[in-house]
Amino acid sequence: MRKGRTPAGPARPAGDGRRPRRQVRRHLTELAFGVLALAAVTPLARDSLSPHRAGADAERAETVVTRAMLRDAGTANVCRRGRVALTFDDGPDVYTPQVLQVLRAYNVRAVFYMMGRKAAARPDLVRAVVAGGHLAENHSWDHPHMADLDAAAVRRQLADTDAAITRAGAPRPTLFRPPFGSTDATVEGQARALGLRTVRWSVDTNDWRGRRPADIAATVLDEAVPGSVVLMHDGVANSAATIRALPAIITGLRARGLCTALEAG
Numbered sequence: 698m699r700k701g702r703t704p705a706g707p708a709r710p711a712g713d714g715r716r717p718r719r720q721v722r723r724h725l726t727e728l729a730f731g732v733l734a735l736a737a738v739t740p741l742a743r744d745s746l747s748p749h750r751a752g753a754d755a756e757r758a759e760t761v762v763t764r765a766m767l768r769d770a771g772t773a774n775v776c777r778r779g780r781v782a783l784t785f786d787d788g789p790d791v792y793t794p795q796v797l798q799v800l801r802a803y804n805v806r807a808v809f810y811m812m813g814r815k816a817a818a819r820p821d822l823v824r825a826v827v828a829g830g831h832l833a834e835n836h837s838w839d840h841p842h843m844a845d846l847d848a849a850a851v852r853r854q855l856a857d858t859d860a861a862i863t864r865a866g867a868p869r870p871t872l873f874r875p876p877f878g879s880t881d882a883t884v885e886g887q888a889r890a891l892g893l894r895t896v897r898w899s900v901d902t903n904d905w906r907g908r909r910p911a912d913i914a915a916t917v918l919d920e921a922v923p924g925s926v927v928l929m930h931d932g933v934a935n936s937a938a939t940i941r942a943l944p945a946i947i948t949g950l951r952a953r954g955l956c957t958a959l960e961a962g
Contacts, residue, residue: 761795761940774804781956786931786932789809790815814838832959844879852891872894
C-alpha cells in the first residue's frame, strides 16, 4: 500500500441509496405541491356543485329593479293552455325584496322555499313574502344533503324550519323541497309526520351557476309545458341575474298561453 493513500472502502453496490433518497425527496416535494393545489381547487369545485355554497348569503344586493324594467309590466294572467309554478329557493335573502317587486308588478304569485336559519334571521322578509300573496315553504334549516342524516337530524331540520317560518308570522308550511333533491324513505317519513308534502321541480334554470339572464329565461321558455315547476333562487349571489330574467320569463310564458300560479297544472 502506497504511503499517503487512504485504504479504499468496500465498493458500493449499484443501488447505494443515494439516488433513491433524492428521488424520494423529489416525490415528496411533488406530493406536497399536489396537496396544496388540491386544497385550492376543492372549494371551487365544491362551490360549482352546490347552490348553497355558491354565493349564498350575499352580503349586499346589487340594485337590479328599475322603472324601465317594470314600465311595460302586464298583469293579465290567462290560463289558456295550463299553469306553471315559479319557485325560488335558498332565501329569504338580500335579493328577495327585488324579486317581490317584479312579481308584484306582473301580478305573479310564487312559492318561496326558505332555509330555516335565514327565515329566523330575516323574519321581516318572510312576512313580506306572505303579504305579497306568495307561499313561504320549507327548504330545511341549513341546506344539507338530507339523505345523509339520521331520522332525528332530519326531523330537526324540518321542525326548526317550520318553527322559524311560523314565528315570523307566516302560516305553517305544508310543502318541503329537499336541498339537491336529496331524499330517501327516512326523509319522506319525517316530512309526512310533520304534514309536509315533498315537491321537486321539472325545469331547472341552474341560475345559481352564474348564468346570464338571457340563458336563464331561454331555459324556462324552451322547457316549460303545462304543469311545469320552475326552479330559481332568491338566496344566492347570482340572484341578480334571475331578477333580470324574470320579465322575459313571465311575459314569455303568458304569450305561450301558460299562466303563472301557486300550483302547477
